[in-house]
Amino acid sequence: MNTGALQAFVYLRGLVPFQRPLIVGTELVAISALLTCRKAGIRPVALVEAAARPITHWPCALFPRLLGIPVHYGTQLLEIRGRQRVASVLLQHADGRREEIACDGVLLTGDFVPEAALVRESHLALDAATGGPRVDQFGRCSDPGFFAAGNLLRPIETAGWCFREGTRIGNAVADDLAGRLPPAAQQLAIACSEGIRYVMPQRISLPLSPQGLPDLQLRVDRQTRGLLSVSAQGRTIWQQRLRSLPQRRILVALPELALLEGADSLRIALSDARDGPHEALNP
Ligand SMILES: Cc1cc2nc3c(=O)[nH]c(=O)nc-3n(C[C@H](O)[C@H](O)[C@H](O)COP(=O)(O)OP(=O)(O)OC[C@H]3O[C@@H](n4cnc5c(N)ncnc54)[C@H](O)[C@@H]3O)c2cc1C
Structure with missing residues (x-):
């Protein structure tokens, strides 16, 4: 789900759609996503960014680390696995190593386009x-x-x-x-x-x-x-x-x-x- 949908779940309907999601992206909205997760007691398993460095300004980039959430740069999301709901993701790290991480959701936070x-x-x-x-x-x-x-x-x-x-x-x-x-x-x-x-x-x-x-x-x-x-x-x-x-x-x-x-x-x-x-x- 995207961050807007998560915020609608949490703030408008009082619902918590997942407990251990993977967060994708390090634009400014990723910080907003982390704050919403924190408020709802959601503990993300990791934050991944395809670029080699954070997209947002560096003080914001420290935030996930302060919350103890692992951050992986140069990492691609290859697959989302699961049937009724998300069970794990397959990641490819900067050094080419592939890793499967168990999680119960994927939260997208960037790559915006205007609603035109x-x-x-x-x-x-x-x-x-x-x-x-x-x-x-x-x-x-x-x-x-x-x-x-x-x-x-x-x-x-x-x-x-x-x-x-x-x-x-x-x-x-x-x-x-x-x-x-x-x-x-x-x-x-x-x-x-x-x-x-x-x-x-x-x-x-x-x-x-x-x-x-x-x-x-x-x-x-x-x-x-x-x-x-x-x-x-x-x-x-x-x-x-x-x-x-x-x-x-x-x-x-x-x-x-x-x-x-x-x-x-x-x-x-x-x-x-x-x-x-x-x-x-x-x-
Ligand atoms: C998930 C998320 C988190 C964010 N967090 C922050 C934050 O913490 N701090 C911050 O400063 N900014 C944040 N932003 C950015 C902020 O939301 C935007 O900058 C701001 O809402 C832009 O205002 P706007 O009026 O241009 O567009 P919007 O607020 O998107 O308003 C546009 C409105 O037009 C309506 N609309 C669109 N198309 C149609 C149509 N065809 N017919 C009728 N209505 C239509 C939409 O439903 C919407 O209500 C966040 C954005 C997202 C997506």
Whole structure:
């Protein structure tokens, strides 16, 4: 089961679906899963992560160890075994060793995707990288009569972040209804180089104004150490040293971009200290 389902069982129905589950994943929600298990008296047998290191920030990564729960990195879940209910799992560890662990459940905690079924069935443009609708800094979709906010815009953010972002986009909707929002006429499309998993918003409506989201939000797709740059018409207009991990929020403040007159697109590039600049993709 996933963590949302576990939390509905425990907090809404007062039910405890298992006693000794395996937890899969080390994103932030894994911590939420551990807290719920603790509250319900559930004692996970282990926590496994396919990546070589924790996805979440390191103080959080210490939490399962503090609870005495074994953590295995570089470990794949190969099989879930059992008939009426889960009896064991087959794991493959980083060194290739296979291990069967007895457990009575499997709790999934990561690999989120936006719930964008309505967008997929609509005429609105979908962004393959975020899995959500393509928006400008006001949350305005490809059809400017539609706005989107919250976790629909990318795989996952915290509740507080979504709340603050939703407030800004709600204000943009109010401004639009009052005729105070810059029209979606002049747009800067944003292209990303290899190594950048996604950018949101995917385009900027000009002129820039204090309304709307104040930053471009990015994620990288691997552990990265290098230079992040934004260019327009072949000229670098912003750059910053970057050291990041996948799933960490990276922000580029829109007011810091020295936008050139006449530019119709921006390119965000990542030059990795290990392997030099990447070619930009998908202009
Ligand atoms: C298991 C789990 C644990 C989490 N724990 C934490 C935590 O401890 N701290 C934290 O800060 N964040 C946590 N988060 C993240 C937090 O829940 C989200 O950031 C936040 O809920 C996002 O708010 P939202 O309004 O964008 O989306 P949601 O809260 O998901 O709200 C979207 C709503 O739209 C409804 N909906 C979707 N499609 C349709 C449709 N077609 N028709 C009608 N209604 C629809 C959904 O039912 C839902 O009610 C957790 C997330 C998960 C999944």
